[in-house]
Amino acid sequence: MDVQLLLACSVMMTLMVVLPGPDWAYLIAAGTSGRSILPSLSGVLLGYLVTVAAVAVGVGAMVAAAPWVIVVLTFAAAAYLAYLGVRVLRDPPVVARADAPVAMGVGAPPATVDRPWLRLAQGAGVSGLNPKGLLVLVVLLPQFTDASGSWPISVQLAVLGLIFVGCCAVVYTVVGLGARAVLRFRPSAMRIVSRVSGGAMIVLAVVLVAEQVPHLAGWA
Template sequence: MPMNPELLLACWGMMTLMVVLPGPDWAYIISAGLRDRSIVPSLAGILVGYLAAVTAVAVGVGAAVAALPLVLVGLTFAAAAYLAWLGVRVLLAPPAVAGVAAAVAAGAPDEAAPVAASGDRPWLRLAQGAGVSGLNPKGLLVLVVLLPQFTDAAGAWPIPAQLAVLGLIFVGSCALVYSVVGVSARAVLRARPTALNVVSRVSGAAMVVLAVVLVVEQVSHLLG
């Protein structure tokens, strides 16, 4: 029997929302879009980093968290605190991605120079991308905290298998969103370099709201 389609749809919606929120991944893929002939090595690196995290969660960390509800509660509060802090930072000051936009507005170098400097080092771009996503606290908290909440203990599939499938949904959302962001970065930022500031501030507010939702849900579970 396949996994609950409602859970899969809900997970996809939440994962896509998290991926859309600007962060280190956005900054890296935007810089790749502005700098390199192709974003494929950088994008592949980001996905490799998250695939490694998904594997770790599915075979060990995720199962342990699912078996220890108090650990999940603690991690959820930690995730909420981190998201609130990150959201407030975005609201108070432009994030790194907005800095990229400002650089473009000031006058980016011509397209030939960045390609010549980095186009022949795809393995370096892949390794850098893997490091960006593998060390991204937001991504790790998504995989460790949010994914277990979409598992079904009574389902036909074991928890590790469910976590693996849900993790692949997250990676797929990353591939879709970051492909669009990377490919359109140069054209969009050159045309309207201040647009990303607006998107970033809206995302900052969304992070704060998500943090509040996480806390309210956990408190309701504890008191229920």
């Protein structure tokens, strides 16, 4: 694969992973629970690995047969991202203070759960059903593939998907380990992160649409 494509994909994947979502909520809750984040983190990564395998097989064949499908999915994803951005700006998540119960909403593991296998399963469910993850793997990754390359598109998607999972491993480890030291004792930090991520989602939605306009002009 082209090295420049790999670098560009790595940058885009990192930017997407640092945007807070259900994964962040789950790992922050795990980090502030006082238990090891390893089962929760492993579950999140396992969910994405399964999704990567499915996308590499199914989306690879779809892209080869009907490239226009990606354009349609991109517009749908842009609309969804804009919606999420506005929602986060209007109703940012709240992190409880250090002396209060942690309430992280969707994906937060119950305080009474202390079974590693169950937290692993919960993490897999959180990432496997995360719309942001599906957006990255189904819509963004195919844009970094090269139909004329020596590698089949399915293999390219698998490699790019593993880059995404690697970015998740690094970022979510920092999120989980840093949650107790930062967010739990400074709830205002989450409000700042929410404003930045909400605005970034809206900007990314505009960029996605702008990138697809030339394709529409070429088909007109």
